Amino acid sequence: MDRLTIIKVGGKVVEDTQQLNLLLDQFNRFSGNKILVHGGGNTATEVAGKLGIETELVDGRRITSKSMLDVVTMVYGGLVNKKIVAGLQARGCNAIGLTGADLNLISAIKRPAGEIDYGFVGDVNDVNSRELRLMLNENVVPVVAPLTHDGKGSLLNTNADTIAAELAIELSGHYSTFLFYCFDKPGVLLDPDDDSKIIYELQAEQFNDYKQKGVISTGMLPKLDNGFRAKRNGVKEVLITNTENLSSGRGTRLV
Amino acid sequence: MDRLTIIKVGGKVVEDTQQLNLLLDQFNRFSGNKILVHGGGNTATEVAGKLGIETELVDGRRITSKSMLDVVTMVYGGLVNKKIVAGLQARGCNAIGLTGADLNLISAIKRPAGEIDYGFVGDVNDVNSRELRLMLNENVVPVVAPLTHDGKGSLLNTNADTIAAELAIELSGHYSTFLFYCFDKPGVLLDPDDDSKIIYELQAEQFNDYKQKGVISTGMLPKLDNGFRAKRNGVKEVLITNTENLSSGRGTRLV
Numbered sequence: 001m002d003r004l005t006i007i008k009v010g011g012k013v014v015e016d017t018q019q020l021n022l023l024l025d026q027f028n029r030f031s032g033n034k035i036l037v038h039g040g041g042n043t044a045t046e047v048a049g050k051l052g053i054e055t056e057l058v059d060g061r062r063i064t065s066k067s068m069l070d071v072v073t074m075v076y077g078g079l080v081n082k083k084i085v086a087g088l089q090a091r092g093c094n095a096i097g098l099t100g101a102d103l104n105l106i107s108a109i110k111r112p113a114g115e116i117d118y119g120f121v122g123d124v125n126d127v128n129s130r131e132l133r134l135m136l137n138e139n140v141v142p143v144v145a146p147l148t149h150d151g152k153g154s155l156l157n158t159n160a161d162t163i164a165a166e167l168a169i170e171l172s173g174h175y176s177t178f179l180f181y182c183f184d185k186p187g188v189l190l191d192p193d194d195d196s197k198i199i200y201e202l203q204a205e206q207f208n209d210y211k212q213k214g215v216i217s218t219g220m221l222p223k224l225d226n227g228f229r230a231k232r233n234g235v236k237e238v239l240i241t242n243t244e245n246l247s248s249g250r251g252t253r254l255v
Numbered sequence: 256m257d258r259l260t261i262i263k264v265g266g267k268v269v270e271d272t273q274q275l276n277l278l279l280d281q282f283n284r285f286s287g288n289k290i291l292v293h294g295g296g297n298t299a300t301e302v303a304g305k306l307g308i309e310t311e312l313v314d315g316r317r318i319t320s321k322s323m324l325d326v327v328t329m330v331y332g333g334l335v336n337k338k339i340v341a342g343l344q345a346r347g348c349n350a351i352g353l354t355g356a357d358l359n360l361i362s363a364i365k366r367p368a369g370e371i372d373y374g375f376v377g378d379v380n381d382v383n384s385r386e387l388r389l390m391l392n393e394n395v396v397p398v399v400a401p402l403t404h405d406g407k408g409s410l411l412n413t414n415a416d417t418i419a420a421e422l423a424i425e426l427s428g429h430y431s432t433f434l435f436y437c438f439d440k441p442g443v444l445l446d447p448d449d450d451s452k453i454i455y456e457l458q459a460e461q462f463n464d465y466k467q468k469g470v471i472s473t474g475m476l477p478k479l480d481n482g483f484r485a486k487r488n489g490v491k492e493v494l495i496t497n498t499e500n501l502s503s504g505r506g507t508r509l510v
Contacts, residue, residue, distance in 0.1 A: 047329075051305050070334055074302075077352075078333020079325055082402070082410055086356040090408035094386070096358050097332075101341040102351045103395065131349075131393060138386060140358065147337065153345035155337055 004033040004136070004175035008164035010183040011039040013243060014080055020087065023182070026246045028091045033136045033175060036088075036095075037144045037164040040080035044072050047079075060219060064119040064157040072157050076145040084143050095141045100148030101155055103131040106163065108148035108156050122148040122156025124163070127170035165226035165235075172234035179230050181223050181240045187252035188224070188240055192217050201255050204228050227254050259288040259391070259430035263419035265438040266294040268498060269335055275342065278437070281501045283346045288391045288430060291343075291350075292399045292419040295335035299327050302334075315474060319374040319412040327412050331400040339398050350396045355403030356410055358386040361418065363403035363411050377403040377411025379418070382425035420481035420490075427489035434485050436478050436495045442507035443479070443495055447472050456510050459483050482509045 007027060013019050027036060041062065045055045048071045056063040064072065081097040088095035100106030100122075108122025132142060144167065146160035161181065168179040187198040207224055210216045216224065220240075227238040231254050241251025262282060268274050282291060296317065300310040303326045311318040319327065336352040343350035355361030355377075363377025387397060399422065401415035416436065423434040442453040462479055465471045471479065475495075482493040486509050496506025 047306075050307070051302075073337050074329035074333040076333070077337045078329040078331070082328050082332045082354055082356055085354070086404045086410050087408045089356055089359050089404060090406060094359060095356075096386075097352075097354070097356075099337055099340070099352070101337055101344055104344050104349060131351075131390070131395060134389070134393060135386070138389060140386060149341045149344060151345060153342050155341050 001174070001176045002033060004035070004171055004177045005030050005180065006035045006037065006164055006168050006171070006177065007180045007182055007246070008037040008160055009039070010160075011041040011043065012184050013182060014038050014040060014084065015042050019243065020084070023243045024084070024087045024091060026243055028088065028093050029247060035142045035144060035167060036084065037146070037160055037167065038080055038084060039146060039160040040076045043080060044075040047071055047075050058116050058118070060222070061118060061121070061159070062157060063117070064121050066120065069120040069155060069157060073147060073155055077147055081143060081145045088141060088143065093141050094139060095143050096135065097143045097145065099145045099155065100158065100163070104128050104151075105132060105144070106148045106158070106166065107151050108158055110150055110154070110156055120154065120156050122150065122158045124148060124158060124166045127166050129167075129170050129174070133171075133174060159222060161223050161226045165230040168230045168235045169233040172236065177235050178237045178239070179227070179235050180246065181227060181238070182243055182246055183223070183240070184242060186242050186245055186250065188216060188220060190215065199252050201253050203255050224254070256429070256431045257288060259290070259426055259432045260285050260435065261290045261292065261419055261423050261426070261432065262435045262437055262501070263292040263415055264294070265415070266296045266298065267439050268437060269293050269295060269339065270297050274498065275339070278498045279339070279342045279346060281498055283343065283348050284502055290397045290399060290422060291339065292401070292415055292422065293331075293335060293339060294401060294415040295331045298335060299330040302326055302330050313371050313373075315477070316373060316376070316414065317412060318372070319376050321375065324375040324410060324412060328402060328410055332402055336398060336400045343396060343398065348396050349394060350398050351390065352398045352400065354400045354410065355413065355418070359383050359404075359406075360387060360399070361403045361413070361421065362406050363413055365405055365409075365411060375409065375411050377405065377413045379403060379413060379421045382421050384422070384425050384429070388426075388429060414477065416478050416481045420485040423485045423490045424488040427491065432490050433492045433494070434482070434490050435501065436482060436493070437498055437501055438478070438495070439497060441497050441500055441505065443471060443475060445470065454507050456508050458510055479509070
């Protein structure tokens with residue numbers, strides 16, 4: 001099977017021009033099939049604030065009212081996504097920006113209101129990679145924003161770590177798939193304040209142990225839960241790292 | 256050659272939910288290859304206003320500062336585009352949203368500052384339809400936002416009427432291309448206040464005559480200039496109409 005690299009980059013990386021340029025340079029160097037999945041939460045919070053819409057997060061997840069859905073559609077699907085696409089095109093990389101609505105790539109179900117009503121947040125229902133794979137065959141590079149759709153005309157806000165994992169799982173049936181979570185730390189750290197304390201290999205049992213003991217910070221948990229799920233479902237390799245170490249492959253490898 | 260229908264819809268049509276739904280129903284009924292090109296100027300003005308960015312128009316063209324470029328990228332490339340895509344997917348139409356940066360579809364040159372400095376406004380340089388045509392062959396329906404890129408990493412704001420004409424001209428080498436300009440009047444009117452006074456056929460000489468006499472309102476001029484240019488450059492048919500008459504083909508035909 002051909003190799004496919006899926007790189008998920010967090011908001012902090014794509015929202016700073018200098019960091020974004022470094023990332024795009026690094027990303028551009030990966031040969032073969034590749035997909036970039038991005039966040040953009042900080043910009044969404046900033047734009048929402050300017051529009052007088054308050055941001056409410058529960059465990060890092062955004063409560064998405066109708067007006068907040070418009071904001072994330074503008075920011076993720078428009079501003080952040082198209083800046084990345086234009087930046088990659090400038091580097092000779094034939095990028096295309098997508099949300100889960102485009103090509104019916106990722107359909108989702110609006111999360112039912114339980115104790116918390118997350119609003120227009122979608123839990124992934126199905127990934128349809130047919131047209132995406134046709135584009136990969138033409139050396140097109142998809143850039144995917146963290147939005148899905150309900151198939152009834154509404155977009156939904158979906159966590160970018162989850163989107164990256166779901167794409168990786170679906171595509172691992174067609175490619176030897178490598179999933180990289182790229183954020184602002186060089187890997188999963190034993191001590192969040194010491195960047196040298198990288199856990200180079202993390203096993204599922206170890207992870208559960210660390211989770212119980214509270215060693216791994218809460219912000220890392222969705223990334224790792226998604227990463228291990230991807231690993232269990234056919235994804236060849238999952239690496240958690242930062243932009244600087246993206247090409248060297250240094251970071252935390254899930255095993 | 257296969258038939259291709261390109262429909263350009265103005266801001267007023269796509270910005271009102273009821274009108275948008277009517278349009279998407281009509282658009283969905285067109286069989287064969289089709290492309291939707293949209294505007295979104297009123298929403299851009301509204302969002303800019305809320306963000307404290309003043310809108311300045313010269314002859315209906317938006318002066319596009321750096322912050323206004325971010326607004327139109329959010330509104331055209333994100334909000335309006337993805338709402339249309341989700342609406343079409345809900346109707347079983349496999350839509351994909353694109354700007355000129357995606358797939359390097361439309362590259363442009365930043366308009367040099369003359370008497371007026373339009374800022375980040377792009378004049379179309381080149382249309383690359385290769386990947387677009389591959390998608391049309393797969394029954395994918397492109398939805399194109401009025402944004403281009405300079406190939407150096409910057410998006411540019413480009414008039415939607417022009418985008419529709421440029422796409423139609425490029426694609427008329429591959430398809431028997433029909434270009435529809437869909438706006439809020441049933442066609443070009445001899446009297447702008449009387450919707451029954453439709454000019455059903457408009458010849459280039461007649462148009463020049465009307466233009467000199469001031470019979471045709473200034474807002475129509477870019478649409479007609481683009482329409483006649485398309486007609487001269489291989490586009491099979493150019494029709495100016497509204498949503499209600501889209502399927503009947505009633506309206507102003509350029510001849």
